[in-house]
Amino acid sequence: DAPETLKSRPPVVAIMGHVDHGKTSLLDALRGTDVVKGEAGGITQHMGAYQIKTKGGDLVTFLDTPGHAAFTQMRMRGANVTDIVILVVAADDGIMPQTIEAINHTKAAGVPMIVAINKIDKHEANAQRVRERLLEHEVVVEAMSGDVQDVEISAKTGVGLDELIEKILLQAELMELKANPDREAEATVIEAKLDKGKGPLATVLVNRGTLKVGDILVVGTESGRVRAMLDDKGRQVKAAPPSMPVEVLGIGGVPMAGDKLTVVESEQRAREVSSYRQEQ
Ligand code: GTP
Ligand code: NA
Ligand code: MG
Numbered sequence: 001d002a003p004e005t006l007k008s009r010p011p012v013v014a015i016m017g018h019v020d021h022g023k024t025s026l027l028d029a030l031r032g033t034d035v036v037k038g039e040a041g042g043i044t045q046h047m048g049a050y051q052i053k054t055k056g057g058d059l060v061t062f063l064d065t066p067g068h069a070a071f072t073q074m075r076m077r078g079a080n081v082t083d084i085v086i087l088v089v090a091a092d093d094g095i096m097p098q099t100i101e102a103i104n105h106t107k108a109a110g111v112p113m114i115v116a117i118n119k120i121d122k123h124e125a126n127a128q129r130v131r132e133r134l135l136e137h138e139v140v141v142e143a144m145s146g147d148v149q150d151v152e153i154s155a156k157t158g159v160g161l162d163e164l165i166e167k168i169l170l171q172a173e174l175m176e177l178k179a180n181p182d183r184e185a186e187a188t189v190i191e192a193k194l195d196k197g198k199g200p201l202a203t204v205l206v207n208r209g210t211l212k213v214g215d216i217l218v219v220g221t222e223s224g225r226v227r228a229m230l231d232d233k234g235r236q237v238k239a240a241p242p243s244m245p246v247e248v249l250g251i252g253g254v255p256m257a258g259d260k261l262t263v264v265e266s267e268q269r270a271r272e273v274s275s276y277r278q279e280q
Helices: 023-031 069-080 097-109 127-135 161-175 267-279
Strands: 012-017 048-053 059-064 084-090 113-118 149-152 186-195 199-208 216-219 222-230 245-251 260-264
Touching (some): 012 097, 059 161, 069 097, 084 161, 113 161, 149 161, 216 267, 222 267, 260 267
Parallel strands (some): 012 059
Antiparallel strands (some): 048 059, 186 260, 199 245, 216 222, 216 260, 222 245
């Protein structure tokens, strides 16, 4: 086989932290949308996947994760499909149980972390206290002579968001993230559900290759053919290159979050692989 041609791909950035520290608000501010208001009780209960284009034209993929204690599995998965973790810590509330848990998942996954000290607009904000408390969990930020980047932000006023994006892009550049877009796609399921009208729906993140409408696929123990794909704004797309999150229609059943999606050459091959996997 000819050697693969690798091309640079956008970083996949997971936003983690304690409940209500402002993860979804941060994503809203970066995307210019208002997801929080649409959430029941303002609580994130699933992993959202979004791609934004920065002022310089670079793409960054973000995964939103819930801070609620019940969602440990999702945070773990988030850390595992991710290149960079943004640890959001509210400057008024400080280090809390899910902050510590997110630090532990990130370290276990071996993923670089950027600390975003949020809600800096509040009177009670104490960023220095956050930095000091992080030391207790062996997260040493630059301001404390360490090598973990930190930035003070407000998802409410927008302060510090440009600096945060700069730090993400700088970290991504150091990592030289690459994938071959010119091959059959491999992707990871971020979340999946059964939609009454559309049938099984899976939000997947393309790891390598390009996923196309018409592709025959196996995902977990399910198989199917890509009937349509929607981007994070609900627009139909024909192809999804590496690091792009898309919602896939046309899978025979609902796969599980974390399942691997593989494109195969024929429906017969798809059936063989999925029945083999069902027997395991
Ligand atoms: P979960 O998904 O439930 O874990 O919460 P989250 O981390 O996504 O927090 P969310 O974005 O839902 O924000 C929680 C609350 O904090 C909301 O009322 C936001 O309006 C508020 N908030 C978020 N960021 C800021 C900020 O920078 N400043 C101020 N003052 N309030 C903020
Ligand atoms: Na919330
Ligand atoms: Mg949220």
